[in-house]
Amino acid sequence: MVFKELAAFGGKKKPSQRDLAEAVLKAIHTMGFVRHFKEKDIPQDVLDMVLEAGTKAPSAGNHQPWEFIVVREEGLKKHIQEASFEEDWMIYAPVYVVVCINTKIAATTFGERGEKLYGIQDTAAAAENMLLAAHSLGLGVSWVGGFSEPQVKTLLECPEFIRPAAILLLGWPAEEPELHPRHPLSQVSHYERFGNNEQFKRSNPRERRYSH
Numbered sequence: 001m002v003f004k005e006l007a008a009f010g011g012k013k014k015p016s017q018r019d020l021a022e023a024v025l026k027a028i029h030t031m032g033f034v035r036h037f038k039e040k041d042i043p044q045d046v047l048d049m050v051l052e053a054g055t056k057a058p059s060a061g062n063h064q065p066w067e068f069i070v071v072r073e074e075g076l077k078k079h080i081q082e083a084s085f086e087e088d089w090m091i092y093a094p095v096y097v098v099v100c101i102n103t104k105i106a107a108t109t110f111g112e113r114g115e116k117l118y119g120i121q122d123t124a125a126a127a128e129n130m131l132l133a134a135h136s137l138g139l140g141v142s143w144v145g146g147f148s149e150p151q152v153k154t155l156l157e158c159p160e161f162i163r164p165a166a167i168l169l170l171g172w173p174a175e176e177p178e179l180h181p182r183h184p185l186s187q188v189s190h191y192e193r194f195g196n197n198e199q200f201k202r203s204n205p206r207e208r209r210y211s212h
């Protein structure tokens with residue numbers, strides 16, 4: 001089974017450069033968020049591969065200040081959905097992974113900067129790793145950041161130093177993800193100095209505002 005081979009992959013078999021680039025770039029370019037999921041659970045071995053990918057993210061000082069809370073219980077998912085500023089669609093995802101920042105660990109060594117900045121960056125990197133891994137395994141994914149942090153914290157019985165930062169929704173997709181356009185590279189890449197790009201040079205300084 002392909003999943004077993006992948007699980008065993010664990011860095012043992014070195015892929016060719018071309019295979020690696022193709023797999024990674026394809027996953028990045030085709031991932032979009034879905035809101036419709038099939039009524040089908042995610043086997044634990046598949047979920048483990050997703051969570052494992054999260055643990056491979058980089059983190060400041062390699063502190064790994066993340067905690068992943070897996071929620072499958074329908075009642076609890078419903079409460080989390082109610083604590084989120086989202087519609088009913090959330091409930092149809094069979095698995096939520098609530099990515100939390102362990103602020104105690106994040107503050108180790110780097111103090112306030114660790115807690116307020118690196119902790120967020122580290123957990124965002126872990127979240128993106130998990131989303132890309134899930135997408136590559138054929139799962140549909142979504143990211144919900146709009147929720148009441150105190151409510152979700154209480155629901156998940158998090159101690160004071162555990163901060164829920166993102167809710168990842170995982171399930172087998174019942175729709176193709178919609179891919180939304182991004183600002184063109186020519187608009188967001190700068191060389192050597194801010195503003196040193198073709199887009200800026202050509203445009204009227206008064207119009208140098210990004211439309212959304």
Ligand SMILES: Cc1cc2nc3c(=O)[nH]c(=O)nc-3n(C[C@H](O)[C@H](O)[C@H](O)COP(=O)(O)O)c2cc1C
Nearest residue numbers: 031032033034086143144145146147178179180181
């Ligand atoms: C930090 C963060 C928070 C987000 N919060 C929500 C959310 O609360 N609800 C939602 O529907 N989508 C949320 N999203 C998804 C974005 O809206 C989505 O990435 C954006 O619309 C682009 O869509 P695409 O990634 O499918 O191309 C969030 C994404 C990020 C990175």
